[in-house]
Amino acid sequence: MKDVYVVGGALHPAGRHYDKNIDDLAAAVLDKAIADAQADIEALFLASSTAELGNKQQLLGVYVLESLGLDKIPVFRIENGDGSGGAAVVAAYHALRAGEYNCVAVVGVDKPNDVLSNQQQDIYATTLDTHFERYFGFTPLSYAALMAKMYLKKYEYKYEDLARWAVLMHAHGAGNPYAYFRRPVKLEDAVNSEVVSEPLRLYDVGPLADGAAAAVLCNNKKKDGPRILSVTTSTNAVGFNARNEYDVLYSLEEAARSALKKAGVTPRDIAAAEVHDSFSIFGALALEGLGIVKRGGALAALREGDLPVNLSGGFKARGNILGATGVYQVVELAWQLMGREFKRVEGNYGVVHSMGGVDRVSTVIVVGL
Amino acid sequence: MKDVYVVGGALHPAGRHYDKNIDDLAAAVLDKAIADAQADIEALFLASSTAELGNKQQLLGVYVLESLGLDKIPVFRIENGDGSGGAAVVAAYHALRAGEYNCVAVVGVDKPNDVLSNQQQDIYATTLDTHFERYFGFTPLSYAALMAKMYLKKYEYKYEDLARWAVLMHAHGAGNPYAYFRRPVKLEDAVNSEVVSEPLRLYDVGPLADGAAAAVLCNNKKKDGPRILSVTTSTNAVGFNARNEYDVLYSLEEAARSALKKAGVTPRDIAAAEVHDSFSIFGALALEGLGIVKRGGALAALREGDLPVNLSGGFKARGNILGATGVYQVVELAWQLMGREFKRVEGNYGVVHSMGGVDRVSTVIVVGL
Structure with missing residues (x-):
């Protein structure tokens, strides 16, 4: 099988882009990524979560190409x-591996942001x-709140321990020119922000943002990616009602175990991770799911020191660009390892965690320089 | 690279299934296909066109597995x-080829049929x-009508020539236990049916139908698929405004040329084809796009004799199950080649044509016994 490299990339700043259509955002980054890679592309794999419901568009990729x-x-x-x-990224990887x-x-x-809040x-x-959860008013936020409540209680953390996640994310995001929020915040501001779903407060929620990211992947090494x-x-x-624990990301645990094993990389080797922290509690659980800290240990580790997680600023500071985020993460991680537009991380291995729904599907991508 | 075989399959009868949810239909065929293949599956590739807008469901595959x-x-x-x-099918093929x-x-x-007409x-x-076509009232039907009008005029066909498509499809569909319509129709009924978008009449339109199909693909030959x-x-x-001709399926021509060449198969070798005839005119244009007849020759060939195309009954008689149809076609073709639940075709090669939008994206799959 052929090896696959991240040969080029481009990121659109996350934010509210009322002056552009969804295909404009995608076309802009695709054009830049192709120029960056200096390679012709032979296929387009387009990821989007809300193209139909938010933008009334199927087959979006064709119109981007047009x-x-x-x-x-x-x-x-x-x-x-x-x-x-x-x-x-996985679907593209399969096609490249197959030659x-x-x-x-x-x-x-x-x-x-094309639709109201x-x-x-x-x-x-x-x-x-949609039948058993959404219909009855559950949302990703309400599940995250439930999971946070159980986690804080089980491991005897204070809310303040969780609020440190936002502080760390904003500190990291301040150095990311593509982030939605690029300013540090204080712990007391996070702790005192309004409750949105008990115990989660405003600073525990990654803001939904418009954006697009593109990576060019090749199965021969043309550049230094x-x-x-x-x-x-x-x-x-x-289903939620049948799970053993409500504070474990099972889909991530399984994906991480397999991906790290296939790569021959241990959690200790991970120099940087970009994880799916759509809500702060998921950031903590993702650290545990990847095996970087043990179950229940994430917030203690966070209290003790700076963690090399979400150097992009994560969902809280970079923004939650829904189905696009996984592509952002791959490009961000590639650039962190290369020291390009981000401070060079110390080490050669990084992982991306991209999650769909509340622990319904997780993809783990292991990248090495 | 590894070879890929169609090892098992299952079809849900097309129709109006008010008593079942979309995930019920998918789970029923998946379960049957796994039993048919007598193989454990290691991944699920789920195709759907309307899961979000029609059924308010993302991540449908996870709930089918659940x-x-x-x-x-x-x-x-x-x-x-x-x-x-x-x-x-292509995405699954890539993953299997890559091992x-x-x-x-x-x-x-x-x-x-979960929403109104x-x-x-x-x-x-x-x-x-959505910006330049749908917003102004264009529909797939109105484009098909435009293309039919130009085609009939250019090649001096009468409407009756086009109406023969429906007659052939109903003749074939009568032998398909999974078809929406399983009765033959007369040419005069098709010719006298109501106009829905001049020159297309009711019998030129494949009825939208509920349904699901599943194929199990393996990269080792376990059975006789x-x-x-x-x-x-x-x-x-x-874009439509910039095309050279309005009666050519360019995406299909390109895909067919490449797929047949890679398979080492000529149009003359094709014993059976399942093509995307969501409207009768597309059936004619698909025969030409595949190279089975020359441009402008499809309706003359149809007048002259029985064609081995859409032995399932096509979109007109089997039904138009939107994003599911391509999977129906692959299973139908496999069964036609094997003589299973369909009359055995004379020959060992078949092709599937699966199209998205009006000539926006086409996939051609070449299958051999």
């Missing part, structure tokens, strides 16, 4: 909810089971 | 509009460009 004049390029749209970005193409682009795009939440909730060492996607097909 | 108790199976949802089914899995399932499902048409039209010899996906990224 605006760039790229005729005949095959297109595959991947939807794994807010984990679409990671899944699209079907030499270079392909993966574009992640979502534009939640209450509609955004309803669309986001379609990642839950890192190699994708392994990928694994796993699902949690156990 | 209802079967299949935990930890990775899931990838592929959306290429009404061409999702073919694209999902990432030994056996995977491809499930196609859509349930258009006018809403169905609006959802279907989101496969068009046919091999997937090649796959190609191509796009037409040229």
Whole structure:
């Protein structure tokens, strides 16, 4: 099988982009990523979570190609909810490993701010089971709150311990030119922010943001980009009512174990991780799911020191760009390892965690320089 | 690279299934296909076009797995509009060729009858460009009518020549136990049916139907199923206003040329084809796009004799199950080649044409016994 490298990339600043359509955002980063890679692409894998419900568009990739004049390029749209970005990287990786193409682009795009806030939440909730969860008013936020409550109680943490996540994310995001929020915040501001779903407060929620990211992946090493060492996607097909614990990301644990094993990398080797912290509690649980800290140990580790997690600023500071986020994470991690537009991390291995729904599907991508 | 075989399959009868949810339809065929293949699956590739807009569900595959108790199976949802089914087979093929899995399932499902007819048409039209086509009232039907008008005029056919498509499809569909309509129709009934978009009449339109199909694909030959010899996906990224001709399926021509070449198969070798005839004119244009007849020759060939195309009954008689159709077609073709639940075709090679939007993306899959 052929090796796969991250040969080029581009990020659109996260934010509210009322002046651009969803295909404009995607086309802009795709164009930049192709120029960055200095390679022709032979296929496009497009990740989006809200293209239909938010933007009334199927087949989005074709219209992105049309605006760039790229005729005949095959297109595959991947939807794994807010984990679409990671899944699209995996689909592209499969095609390159099989030698079907030499270079392909993966574009992640979502534009939640095209609809009002209450509609955004309803669309986001379609990642839950529509008959048994969304229909009864559950949302990703309400599940996250439930999980946070159980976690804090079980391991005897104070809310303040959880609030440190936002402080760390904002400290990291301040150095990311593509982040939605680029300013540090104080612990007391996080602790005193309004409650949105007890015990979660405003600073525990990654803001939904418009954005797009693109990576060009090739199965020959043209430039100095890192190699994708392994990928694994796993699902949690156990309903909330039947789970053993409510403070474990099972889909991540399974994907991480397999992906790290295939890559021959241990949690100790991980120099940087970009994890799916759509809500602060998921950031803590993701550290545990990846095996970087033991179960229950994430917030203690956070209290004790600076963690090399979400140097992008994570969902809290970079923003939650839904199905696009996984592609952001891959490009961010590649650039962190290369010391490009980010401070160079000390070490050669990094992991991406891209999740769809509340612990329903997780993709782990292990990258090495 | 590893070879890929169609090892098992299952089809849900097309129709109006008010008593079942979309995930019920998908779970039922997935369960049957796994039993048929007598193989464990290691990943699920789920194709759907309308899961979000029609059924308010992202991440549909996870909930299908949940209802079967299949935990930890990775899931990838592929959306290429009404061409999702073919694209999902391609994504699965890539993964198997790369040796990432030994056996995977491809499930196609859509349930258009969960919404009213006018809403169905609006959802279907989101496969068009939402800013420049759908917004101004274009629909797949209106484009098909435009293309039919130009084709009939250019090649001096009468409407009656086009109406023969429906007669042939109903003749074939009468032998398909999974078809929506299983009765033959007379040419005069087709010719005298009501106009829905001049020159197209009711019998030129494949009825939107609820349904699901599943194929189990493996990269080792466990049973006597046919091999997937090649796959190609191509796009037409040229807007309607800028196209050279309005009676050519360019995305199909490109995909067919490439797929047949890779398989070492000529159009003359094709013993059976399942093509995307969502409207009768597309059936004629698909025969030409595949190279089975020359441009402009499809309706003359149809007048002259029985063609081995859409032995399932096609979209007109089997039904248009949107993003699921490509998976139906692969299973139907495999069974036609094997003489299983269909009359055995004379020959060993078949092709599937799965299209998204109006000539926006086409996948061609070449299968050999």
